[in-house]
Amino acid sequence: MRRQWRLKTTFWLDVTLLVSVCVLQTVRFTGLVIHEWLGLAVIAMVLAHLLFSWSWIATQSRRLFARQTIRERINYLINFAFFFIVTGAIFSGILVSQKAIPALTGKNVSPHGMNMRWAMLHGELGASILLLAALHLAINWDWLLSAAGNVFRRFRESSL
Amino acid sequence: MKLARVLPRVVILLVVAAAFVGLTAVYGNSTNPVLPDAVWQAEHQHEPSAPNIGYFSEFVGWGIWLAVCCVVGRMLFRLRLNPVPRGEGQPILLDLRPSRRDSLNSSPSRAGPTPPIG
Numbered sequence: 001m002r003r004q005w006r007l008k009t010t011f012w013l014d015v016t017l018l019v020s021v022c023v024l025q026t027v028r029f030t031g032l033v034i035h036e037w038l039g040l041a042v043i044a045m046v047l048a049h050l051l052f053s054w055s056w057i058a059t060q061s062r063r064l065f066a067r068q069t070i071r072e073r074i075n076y077l078i079n080f081a082f083f084f085i086v087t088g089a090i091f092s093g094i095l096v097s098q099k100a101i102p103a104l105t106g107k108n109v110s111p112h113g114m115n116m117r118w119a120m121l122h123g124e125l126g127a128s129i130l131l132l133a134a135l136h137l138a139i140n141w142d143w144l145l146s147a148a149g150n151v152f153r154r155f156r157e158s159s160l
Numbered sequence: 161m162k163l164a165r166v167l168p169r170v171v172i173l174l175v176v177a178a179a180f181v182g183l184t185a186v187y188g189n190s191t192n193p194v195l196p197d198a199v200w201q202a203e204h205q206h207e208p209s210a211p212n213i214g215y216f217s218e219f220v221g222w223g224i225w226l227a228v229c230c231v232v233g234r235m236l237f238r239l240r241l242n243p244v245p246r247g248e249g250q251p252i253l254l255d256l257r258p259s260r261r262d263s264l265n266s267s268p269s270r271a272g273p274t275p276p277i278g
Contacts (some may be wrong), residue, residue: 117188141230
């Protein structure tokens with residue numbers, strides 16, 4: 001029961017993160033307010049995602065210099081880069097924030113005072129996130145399929 | 161109990177994230193990229209605050225792009241990371257012939273009941 005709850009939560013959290021990554025790419029669709037608040041919400045989602053995957057992180061970090069398969073090494077590298085890029089994108093996003101951070105700190109920010117260098121870096125990191133998300137999804141595809149099968153099978157069983 | 165287990169993990173993740181932020185800050189402050197033209201800058205300075213449903217197709221486009229990258233990555237990983245198992249294409253060995261150790265165990269000097277097969 002508890003295991004099922006955990007699987008369900010992890011699955012829906014991952015789906016939400018995936019949709020958020022796509023939504024965050026298009027500021028014109030969401031508008032700046034939703035973009036920035038969703039970006040801040042992603043911090044909590046990423047933290048939860050990492051905590052749910054803690055056993056994998058701990059095991060693979062301990063075995064970093066031990067004998068591993070190429071798949072395990074590439075998976076670790078992708079996840080490490082993914083975390084790094086997401087952190088960088090959130091940090092640069094906070095630096096160029098015009099709505100959410102000023103609302104939290106109570107400071108007025110003029111759009112003309114925006115640091116264009118950080119805005120550019122934020123855009124570049126955002127594009128890299130999408131690519132890394134795709135690779136992360138590709139390498140964990142089997143898990144996602146089995147989790148989806150499990151979650152929807154239970155859903156169908158409970159609805160009958 | 162549970163909080164005591166989760167809290168150190170959160171601290172570790174935050175420390176790693178802080179290190180990444182430091183590295184990003186160093187990189188961001190050290191590089192001097194050529195900024196795009198004034199039109200791009202003006203666009204970024206005046207992004208709309210409210211959502212615009214008319215740009216939903218842009219979101220779909222990013223979704224398709226992610227799916228394409230995922231499929232390419234999947235093909236790449238399947239090809240490069242899942243090598244053909246050694247046993248594939250080889251005849252299945254039933255291992256019915258007794259090994260050297262088995263034949264020693266069942267030698268006349270240590271005669272005993274033969275173990276059942278299977």
